Amino acid sequence: MFDLTGMTALVTGASGGIGSAIARALAEQGARLALSGSNAEKLEAFRAELGGDHVALPCNLADGAAVDQLVPRAVEALGKVDILVNNAGVTRDNLAMRMKDDEWEQVIKVNLEAAFRLARAAARPMMKARFGRIISITSVVGATGNPGQANYAASKAGLVGMSKALAQELASRGITVNCVAPGFIRSAMTDVLPDAQKEALTGRIPAGSLGEGADIGAAVVYLASKEAGYVTGQTLHVNGGMAML
Amino acid sequence: MSETADRVRKIVVEHLGVEADKVTEDASFIDDLGADSLDIVELVMAFEEEFGVEIPDDAAEKITTVKDAITYIDEHQG
Numbered sequence: 001m002f003d004l005t006g007m008t009a010l011v012t013g014a015s016g017g018i019g020s021a022i023a024r025a026l027a028e029q030g031a032r033l034a035l036s037g038s039n040a041e042k043l044e045a046f047r048a049e050l051g052g053d054h055v056a057l058p059c060n061l062a063d064g065a066a067v068d069q070l071v072p073r074a075v076e077a078l079g080k081v082d083i084l085v086n087n088a089g090v091t092r093d094n095l096a097m098r099m100k101d102d103e104w105e106q107v108i109k110v111n112l113e114a115a116f117r118l119a120r121a122a123a124r125p126m127m128k129a130r131f132g133r134i135i136s137i138t139s140v141v142g143a144t145g146n147p148g149q150a151n152y153a154a155s156k157a158g159l160v161g162m163s164k165a166l167a168q169e170l171a172s173r174g175i176t177v178n179c180v181a182p183g184f185i186r187s188a189m190t191d192v193l194p195d196a197q198k199e200a201l202t203g204r205i206p207a208g209s210l211g212e213g214a215d216i217g218a219a220v221v222y223l224a225s226k227e228a229g230y231v232t233g234q235t236l237h238v239n240g241g242m243a244m245l
Numbered sequence: 246m247s248e249t250a251d252r253v254r255k256i257v258v259e260h261l262g263v264e265a266d267k268v269t270e271d272a273s274f275i276d277d278l279g280a281d282s283l284d285i286v287e288l289v290m291a292f293e294e295e296f297g298v299e300i301p302d303d304a305a306e307k308i309t310t311v312k313d314a315i316t317y318i319d320e321h322q323g
Contacts, residue, residue, distance in 0.1 A: 127287060169283065 002225040005030030008078040009224065010071065012061065012118070013088030015042040017187035018137065021213025022087055022220045027052060029221050031083065034074040038088075061088050061114035062106060071121035080129065083224045084122045086115035086136040086159070093148045104151045111155035112162070119166055123175065132175035133224045136163055137216070140183045140239050156181075160235055167233030176232035180219045183239025186210040207240030249296070249322075250315050256291045257311060260284065270312040288314075298322055 009026050013019035014035035023033055023046075033054040037043040040058035047056040055077045059070045074081050089111045092103035119134050126132025141149055142156025160179050167177040184190065184201055190210060193201070202209055219238050222228055237245055254268045263278050274280040274288065289305045292298070292314060298321045300308070308314050 124290065127283075128290065172283065 001227055002029055002221050004083075004221070004224060007031045007082040007224070008034070008074075008080055009083035009085060010034045010036065010057075010074040010078075010081050010118070010122070011085040011087055012036045012059075012070075012114070015039060015046045016087070017189075018182060018185055018213050018216050019087045020046055021217040022085055022137075023050065023054075023217075025214065025217025025221050026083070026085075026224065027054065029225075031224070032078055034078055034081070036070060036074075036088070061110045064109075064113070064117060067114045067117045068121060071118055071125075075125060080125060081122055082126075082129070082131060083133040083135065084118055085220060085224075086118060086134070088114065089137070089139075089152075089155070091149065091152050093152070095148055096150045099150060107151040107155050108158070111152070112158040115159055116162055119162070119177070123166070123170060126175045127170070127173045130174040132170070132173075133228075134163070134166065134170075134175065134177040135220055135223050136177075136179045137220075138179045138181045138235060140181055140237065140243050142181065143235075143237075143245050144243050163235075164233045171232050174229070176223070176229060178223045178228075178232060179235040180216060180223065181235050181237045181239070182211060182216050183237070183242045184210045185216060186212055205240040205242040207242075209240065211238060211240055247315070247319070249319050250311075252295060253292070253311060253315050253318065256295060257288065260288055260291060268311055270310070270315065272311050273309055274311070275309065292318060296322055 009031045011023050014023045015037040027033055034057050035043055035047055036057045036059045038060055043056045043058055047054055057073050059066050061067055090107055092107050094103055115136050136159040138156040138159045141153045145153050163177045163179050215238050219236050257268050258265050261278050261280055272278055274285055289300050293300055296318050298318055
């Protein structure tokens with residue numbers, strides 16, 4: 001089950017914490033990857049570490065014209081793109097009253113607009129192939145909200161609505177469009193939190209611990225698989241029970 | 246009938262799964278041949294591939310009948 005041999009995937013934000021875990025999980029199931037990210041050096045280091053026959057495609061997701069070229073570049077490098085994983089995301093946290101226009105715009109542009117541009121470009125070859133998987137990584141805060149993250153929460157909720165619309169447009173062509181919504185995942189960011197804060201955080205999680213990147217990777221593998229072909233327009237929450245939606 | 250027309254009709258028959266004799270030049274993709282908007286997008290993609298022409302979105306919107314497609318392709322083919 002969940003064998004991805006012969007399939008290809010484009011993963012954005014692939015050198016980050018969750019992105020690299022997703023890439024590892026897809027590669028372990030046999031998929032060949034185009035790894036994208038904004039930091040070319042970090043990306044190349046990760047590609048080398050991953051081994052295999054994967055390619056690195058650096059791209060600045062804040063640049064619309066560059067984003068429009070990313071799917072064609074991936075098709076050129078891999079021959080096709082069966083799976084698109086919109087994982088890249090940025091935060092520019094601030095209380096709404098203090099939030100600058102560019103803090104709002106940057107987050108929407110990278111987290112939401114780039115995901116739309118990539119999905120639009122990928123839909124074309126996927127439609128021809130009568131197969132495709134578009135998976136966007138959203139967040140528990142897209143469903144629950146979070147103070148200081150009006151921009152981020154809006155971008156993540158936006159991905160859910162966008163995916164539902166795309167799912168309806170593309171379902172008849174064998175293309176599924178879904179989201180994975182991580183809760184608190186252990187990362188370089190959470191590792192540096194003071195113990196007291198970590199305890200307060202895990203106290204809100206029925207599972208009693210933070211999630212791991214691999215938990216998200218496994219959810220993405222499932223939605224990418226042939227076995228999940230009848231699942232579309234859904235959001236899979238992976239959060240240890242901290243929000244049951 | 247021109248060579249373009251024959252090839253266009255063949256693509257329409259294949260993509261929409263309709264009887265060849267229903268694909269007259271005046272037939273509307275949506276009203277007569279049962280296409281939906283996604284089918285039109287696919288047809289345009291197929292025309293682009295078959296004839297090596299680029300059909301921009303604003304032109305594609307105006308292609309509603311078999312004849313529209315043939316005319317556009319004949320006018321824009323290298």
